[in-house]
Amino acid sequence: MTALINFVSCGVLWLGLGLKLRDLIGHRSDPFLRTITALLALASLCFLFGSPPTVGAVNRISGIPNLAAPLTYAVITAYGASSLVLVVYWRDGTRGRRTARLWIISYAVIVTAIGVLFALGTTPVERRTDFDTYYARTPYISAMIVLYLVAHLIAVSITCLWSLRWAMGRTVHGWVQASLLALAIGTLMGAGFSITKLTSVIALWSGNNLNFLSTRLSPGFAGLGAFLTVVAVLLPFLGHHLTRWWHELRLYRQLAPLDRLLKGFLKRRALRLRRPLSPSVWVTWRQTSINNGLAALQDYFNRDLYGQTLERELDATGDRPAAETVALATTIAAAALSENAGRPTPGWTGQPVLLDPHHMELHTLVRISAALAASERVMPLRARGDSAAKSRA
Numbered sequence: 550m551t552a553l554i555n556f557v558s559c560g561v562l563w564l565g566l567g568l569k570l571r572d573l574i575g576h577r578s579d580p581f582l583r584t585i586t587a588l589l590a591l592a593s594l595c596f597l598f599g600s601p602p603t604v605g606a607v608n609r610i611s612g613i614p615n616l617a618a619p620l621t622y623a624v625i626t627a628y629g630a631s632s633l634v635l636v637v638y639w640r641d642g643t644r645g646r647r648t649a650r651l652w653i654i655s656y657a658v659i660v661t662a663i664g665v666l667f668a669l670g671t672t673p674v675e676r677r678t679d680f681d682t683y684y685a686r687t688p689y690i691s692a693m694i695v696l697y698l699v700a701h702l703i704a705v706s707i708t709c710l711w712s713l714r715w716a717m718g719r720t721v722h723g724w725v726q727a728s729l730l731a732l733a734i735g736t737l738m739g740a741g742f743s744i745t746k747l748t749s750v751i752a753l754w755s756g757n758n759l760n761f762l763s764t765r766l767s768p769g770f771a772g773l774g775a776f777l778t779v780v781a782v783l784l785p786f787l788g789h790h791l792t793r794w795w796h797e798l799r800l801y802r803q804l805a806p807l808d809r810l811l812k813g814f815l816k817r818r819a820l821r822l823r824r825p826l827s828p829s830v831w832v833t834w835r836q837t838s839i840n841n842g843l844a845a846l847q848d849y850f851n852r853d854l855y856g857q858t859l860e861r862e863l864d865a866t867g868d869r870p871a872a873e874t875v876a877l878a879t880t881i882a883a884a885a886l887s888e889n890a891g892r893p894t895p896g897w898t899g900q901p902v903l904l905d906p907h908h909m910e911l912h913t914l915v916r917i918s919a920a921l922a923a924s925e926r927v928m929p930l931r932a933r934g935d936s937a938a939k940s941r942a
Contacts, residue, residue: 556600558775562593565779569786580646581638585782588635591628592775598624599771601677614675619667622697623660629704630656632736632778636711659700666693682760685750694750702743705774709736724788728781735777741770800832800915807918808835810885811842818845836911849884874913878920 566589569582597603598621607617633652637645670689672680684690709732715721716729749763815821820841825834858879862872 556596558772559593559596559600561779562589562596562775565589565783566593569782580643580649581635584631584635584638584649588628588631589779589782591624591631592778594624595621595628596771596775604677605675608675615672615680618672618676618680619663619693622663622693626656626660626663626697626700626704629701629708629739632708632732632739633704636708636715636732640711640715656700656704659696663693663697666690666696679760679764681746682749682753682763685753691750695747698743698747698750702740702747705736705739705743709733709740712736724785724792727788728784731777731784732781735774735781738770738774738777742767742774745770794829797829797832800911801835803915804832804835804839804918806922807839807881807914810882810921811839811846814846814885814888815842818842820845832911836914839914843881846881846884846888849887850880851883854883855880874916874920878917881917882921 566586569586569589598607598617604617604621607620608614630652634649637649637652641648666689670684670687670693672684672687672690674683676683681694685694712729712733716726716733721729745762745767749759749761752759752762812821815838820838822834822838822841824831855876859872859876862875863869866872
């Protein structure tokens with residue numbers, strides 16, 4: 550079960566790492582992106598080296614019993630430092646270089662100490678899943694275990710507090726705030742990993758056996774922490790795209806009433822473009838189709854109907870932009886009705902105010918489409934147009 554949790558966590562982290570590597574290639578000098586990449590890489594190595602099959606492979610290839618333990622501890626310690634450095638760069642930008650450098654140097658010393666303590670100690674019996682508790686009372690090795698756990702606990706605790714305090718402030722909102730909260734919870738889970746490990750070690754020192762905390766409970770904290778770390782790192786990136794996609798979908802749906810009104814006309818005149826496969830350009834596709842239809846339909850626009858509708862709406866609401874939108878929607882609906890019924894053009898080739906079928910702005914089309922869907926004066930014309938189109942078909 551431990552191996553499965555480790556490999557799944559490692560895979561999730563590699564997925565996040567792959568997404569961020571593309572950004573890093575184009576912005577290699579960005580310390581924030583470099584730290585994110587290092588964080589994801591180190592976190593994935595924590596789970597890879599901590600998996601029992603990997604532990605056995607490292608020990609067997611090196612010929613040194615339990616060499617995988619200090620390697621894993623060094624990576625866990627470096628991961629804790631990278632989470633601290635991430636928040637420093639995220640909060641302070643390049644101004645945080647000095648603070649980040651101090652943390653990096655401090656944890657580099659700790660990583661070196663882990664290697665020295667392992668070299669001084671003796672671990673003849675290979676332990677793939679319970680190294681911490683098995684050697685908790687061995688000289689030098691016990692110090693190494695406590696050193697990496699305390700260093701990791703300090704790093705993730707400070708990261709959690711910084712992230713939470715920053716997220717609760719008034720300087721960040723939206724996806725960035727959600728990302729900081731996810732990072733705070735993820736590092737809190739990381740603290741749970743260290744605390745359960747330390748508790749089991751201290752219990753052994755006092756003659757009690759709480760090994761299950763280290764072997765069963767701590768991997769769950771570590772796996773959940775890794776998942777939330779990936780979410781925190783990728784949330785601003787994914788949130789930006791989700792927001793943009795949602796905005797595009799809303800625009801696409803808002804243009805639907807106008808698109809439906811012109812659908813039959815576009816098909817008969819062979820003006821309907823083939824819808825592209827990528828949803829990211831569906832709004833552009835629909836806007837282009839509508840503009841093509843309006844350009845071909847302009848001979849059916851009725852100046853008198855436009856003027857009468859505009860005057861009536863102005864008298865009723867006093868809102869000129871809204872009145873012009875309703876007048877445009879009414880004129881377009883009447884033109885579509887005339888064309889669907891096969892009636893001759895009204896003999897006017899001019900264009901109403903604000904209506905340039907070749908360069909209609911998207912926001913103008915959205916307003917006209919909304920008027921088609923909501924205006925009581927336009928709806929009867931739409932209904933008659935739909936009936937005429939069906940009869941003609």
